[in-house]
Every structure is written in structure tokens, then in C-alpha cells.
Amino acid sequence: MLSVLLSGCGGKMGGVISSNIAQRKNMEIIAGVDPNPAVECTFPVFTGIADFNGQADVIIDFSHPAALASLLEYSVNTGTPAVLATTGYSSAQIDEIKKAAAKTALFFTANMSLGINLLVSLAKKAAAVLSGFDIEIIEAHHNQKIDAPSGTAIMLADSISEVLPEPCRYVYDRHSQRKKRDKREIGLHAVRGGSIVGEHEILFAGDDEVVTLTHKAYSKNIFAVGSINAAAFLAGKAPGLYDMSDLVANA
Numbered sequence: 001m002l003s004v005l006l007s008g009c010g011g012k013m014g015g016v017i018s019s020n021i022a023q024r025k026n027m028e029i030i031a032g033v034d035p036n037p038a039v040e041c042t043f044p045v046f047t048g049i050a051d052f053n054g055q056a057d058v059i060i061d062f063s064h065p066a067a068l069a070s071l072l073e074y075s076v077n078t079g080t081p082a083v084l085a086t087t088g089y090s091s092a093q094i095d096e097i098k099k100a101a102a103k104t105a106l107f108f109t110a111n112m113s114l115g116i117n118l119l120v121s122l123a124k125k126a127a128a129v130l131s132g133f134d135i136e137i138i139e140a141h142h143n144q145k146i147d148a149p150s151g152t153a154i155m156l157a158d159s160i161s162e163v164l165p166e167p168c169r170y171v172y173d174r175h176s177q178r179k180k181r182d183k184r185e186i187g188l189h190a191v192r193g194g195s196i197v198g199e200h201e202i203l204f205a206g207d208d209e210v211v212t213l214t215h216k217a218y219s220k221n222i223f224a225v226g227s228i229n230a231a232a233f234l235a236g237k238a239p240g241l242y243d244m245s246d247l248v249a250n251a
């Protein structure tokens with residue numbers, strides 16, 4: 001039986017993961033962490049991870065970037081692997097994740113869905129083939145999302161940049177600059193509204209033709225399933241930084 005410590009257990013994703021794990025026979029949540037004192041779960045909830053003195057096989061975190069420092073400290077000190085699914089980390093925080101991965105097993109991806117991870121490889125292929133096309137990424141999410149553009153949009157832009165012949169810069173706000181589009185840029189645009197779970201479109205605009213690649217998430221369950229599979233994969237692994245490509249390679 002794989003024991004899970006769920007960080008951010010009182011949130012929307014925390015709820016989806018709790019109900020998903022409750023239906024599994026080989027996995028259980030032994031405790032949760034959430035600073036919101038009003039959170040009620042079927043397992044004990046701690047307001048800080050340092051207050052948990054049990055031992056879980058793996059941590060699943062869907063919380064807030066503010067949780068990262070204590071989470072990494074706990075993971076390194078106790079040797080508990082952690083699936084980091086929270087988005088909105090600063091580049092300094094991403095460096096901290098990479099540093100900690102030398103001492104503990106961490107699984108980090110801005111998007112836990114299999115479809116999005118396929119989209120990443122399709123986008124890289126399209127960017128390599130559609131030489132000279134202008135690339136824009138448009139994402140849409142529900143009106144409660146805090147970070148913009150989404151971690152997934154940035155992950156897509158980073159993956160595309162890797163295969164472009166020249167470094168490009170990201171443009172988030174065309175309103176502030178009155179000038180023509182540069183070839184060496186990727187535009188990132190965030191739409192917020194209603195209950196949209198998550199949509200990402202990559203537009204490759206050339207002369208007289210446009211190619212678009214789109215992914216639409218219809219339920220948060222896809223992220224829960226991805227993170228639970230990642231947790232099962234990560235438990236017992238040696239220190240290192242793992243991502244969806246490792247999971248897919250081991251499927």
C-alpha cells in the first residue's frame with residue numbers, strides 16, 4: 001500500500017486527488033497539509049508540513065509557490081520523494097528545485113496530462129519544420145487562476161525555444177509596445193473566465209498558411225490521474241529530477 005502526504009489538500013485539485021485515491025486499493029492518503037484551518041478531510045490535516053511527524057512513501061503537492069521552501073526542506077531531510085505539480089514558481093524557485101533534486105527524488109512538470117505532454121513533442125516537431133513561421137501561444141483558464149500566463153504555456157514556449165535556430169524572447173503584452181512583430185519572439189496570451197479547466201493553442205502563422213495545435217482539458221481528473229501515476233513511479237526512486245518523459249519511457 002503506497003502512503004501519500006497530500007500538500008494543498010483543501011484546494012480544488014486536493015479534492016479531486018482525494019476522491020481519486022479513495023477508489024484505489026493500492027494507495028492511501030495518510031495525511032494532508034493546508035494552512036487553511038477550515039479545511040476538513042477524512043485524514044489528519046496539518047497547517048505546515050514540518051508538523052507532520054509520520055512517514056509517507058511520497059508527497060503530492062498541488063498548493064501554492066509559497067509552500068515550496070518548506071516542502072523541499074522536508075523532502076530532503078526525510079528522503080520523501082515529492083511530485084511537484086504547483087505552478088507559478090519564479091526562476092529562483094526552479095533553481096532551488098534543481099538543487100534539491102541532487103539530494104531527493106522530485107517529479108516536476110507544469111502539466112500532469114498525457115495529452116499536453118504529447119502536445120509538447122508535436123509543437124517541437126512543428127517548430128523545427130515550420131521554419132520562419134510566427135509562433136503565438138494562447139491559453140484559457142477559469143477565473144480563479146492566479147498565475148498568468150499558465151505554467152503550461154511557459155513550458156510549451158520553453159520547449160519550442162529549444163528547437164529554434166536562434167534564441168527568442170517572450171512577449172506578454174503587445175499593448176505596451178507600438179512596433180511590428182519581431183521574428184525572434186513568441187507571443188503568450190492569457191484568457192481568464194468562467195470555469196474553463198485549461199485550453200492551450202499554439203499558432204504557427206506563415207505566409208498564406210496557418211497551423212494550429214490545440215489541447216483542451218475537460219476535467220481536472222486528467223491532472224489527478226497523471227500526478228497519482230507520477231507518485232507511484234517516483235516512490236523509492238533515487239534522487240534526481242524526473243518528469244513526464246521519464247514516466248512515459250517507463251510505461
Ligand SMILES: NC(=O)c1ccc[n+]([C@@H]2O[C@H](COP(=O)([O-])OP(=O)(O)OC[C@H]3O[C@@H](n4cnc5c(N)ncnc54)[C@H](O)[C@@H]3O)[C@@H](O)[C@H]2O)c1
Nearest residue numbers: 008010011012013062063064067085086087110111112223
Ligand atoms: N501541474 C498540473 O498539471 C496542474 C494542474 C492543475 C493545477 N495545478 C496547479 O496546482 C496548484 C493548486 O491548484 P488548485 O486549483 O487546487 O488551487 P486552489 O487554490 O483550489 O488550492 C490550493 C490549496 O493550497 C493551499 N495552500 C496555500 N498555501 C499553502 C502552503 N504553503 N502549503 C500547503 N497548502 C497551501 C490553499 O489553502 C488551498 O487549499 C496551482 O498552482 C495550479 O496552477 C497544476
